[in-house]
Amino acid sequence: MKISPDETVFWEYGFFSLNLTIVTTWAIMLLLVITSVLITRRLKPDIQISRWQCFLEMVVTIINQQIRELGLKQPEKYIGFLGTLFLFIAMANLLIILPWYEPPTGSLSTTAGLAISVLFAVPYFGIKNSGLKNYLKSYIKPTFIMLPFNLISEMSRTVALTVRLFGNIMSGGMILAILLSIAPFIFPIVMTALGLLTGMVQAYIFSILATVYIAAGIQSSEKKLVKGHITNKQKEVQNG
Amino acid sequence: MDSISIIAIVSIITSGVTTAIGCMFPAISEGKAVVSALQSVAQQPDAAPTITRTLFVGLAMIESTAIYCFVLSMILIFANPFWNLIIAQ
Numbered sequence: 001m002k003i004s005p006d007e008t009v010f011w012e013y014g015f016f017s018l019n020l021t022i023v024t025t026w027a028i029m030l031l032l033v034i035t036s037v038l039i040t041r042r043l044k045p046d047i048q049i050s051r052w053q054c055f056l057e058m059v060v061t062i063i064n065q066q067i068r069e070l071g072l073k074q075p076e077k078y079i080g081f082l083g084t085l086f087l088f089i090a091m092a093n094l095l096i097i098l099p100w101y102e103p104p105t106g107s108l109s110t111t112a113g114l115a116i117s118v119l120f121a122v123p124y125f126g127i128k129n130s131g132l133k134n135y136l137k138s139y140i141k142p143t144f145i146m147l148p149f150n151l152i153s154e155m156s157r158t159v160a161l162t163v164r165l166f167g168n169i170m171s172g173g174m175i176l177a178i179l180l181s182i183a184p185f186i187f188p189i190v191m192t193a194l195g196l197l198t199g200m201v202q203a204y205i206f207s208i209l210a211t212v213y214i215a216a217g218i219q220s221s222e223k224k225l226v227k228g229h230i231t232n233k234q235k236e237v238q239n240g
Numbered sequence: 241m242d243s244i245s246i247i248a249i250v251s252i253i254t255s256g257v258t259t260a261i262g263c264m265f266p267a268i269s270e271g272k273a274v275v276s277a278l279q280s281v282a283q284q285p286d287a288a289p290t291i292t293r294t295l296f297v298g299l300a301m302i303e304s305t306a307i308y309c310f311v312l313s314m315i316l317i318f319a320n321p322f323w324n325l326i327i328a329q
Contacts, residue, residue, distance in 0.1 A: 205300040
């Protein structure tokens with residue numbers, strides 16, 4: 001039994017091998033990019049807009065609203081990363097309705113790649129927001145002793161993100177394969193419907209957790225600035 | 241008994257036990273989480289979206305422990321490293 005689509009190799013040359021995961025990932029990327037380009041080619045500010053433009057506007061608005069509710073005040077800065085994560089994972093998990101499709105998120109390498117990009121995005125946005133010094137200071141809060149624990153938590157949450165997405169999608173595919181050999185008539189369809197729900201929830205969870213991590217990285221480095229701001233204001237008040 | 245059958249017996253039994261324990265306790269804790277979330281939704285229906293979002297994130301965190309156990313048992317059955325080591329010899 002194949003545990004991941006990594007094992008279906010189409011073409012191999014030395015170190016590089018072209019497997020099903022890479023092919024499906026690029027197919028999904030092309031699908032998303034081409035669809036978005038086709039839709040946004042003729043944007044109109046009118047009252048009467050095309051259906052697809054309305055759909056895309058809804059998607060962008062909802063993602064912005066979700067990011068704002070989690071504590072990031074300017075979601076336009078972050079939607080490029082977080083929205084892409086959500087749309088890619090959601091599309092990869094939704095396409096299991098197609099026959100002979102194997103989701104690339106059911107491969108450990110894809111989910112590890114996504115989680116590592118989150119790992120690097122947290123310091124990127126943190127440094128961009130409050131400077132290198134302030135961001136590095138957030139690692140030794142509240143005391144210096146917490147430094148190794150902060151580093152360990154960054155690593156362990158990356159591993160947790162990886163294994164959570166991989167395990168959920170892979171278990172769906174595995175249950176489907178086992179059910180096909182036991183009761184191939186109706187049950188696989190029910191489990192596929194459950195897999196659609198799980199896939200959407202996992203895409204949501206992944207992007208929500210990425211948002212929470214980025215927001216935590218920004219807020220912990222930002223706190224001191226806010227405090228200084230308040231004390232300055234209080235001084236002004238006291239001075240009259 | 242040769243080493244292949246010992247490895248097979250041990251890994252199959254261990255994977256079964258891993259899945260059993262790893263389903264039991266996350267199920268209990270997810271039940272507790274859902275109960276308290278439903279109680280708070282019933283008390284304050286206005287806060288339902290926030291509670292639901294937090295509930296989903298929390299459930300995913302709890303469920304990931306069950307998923308770790310599942311992945312471990314899958315590795316023990318389908319991609320057992322010791323098994324491959326013995327076969328290669």
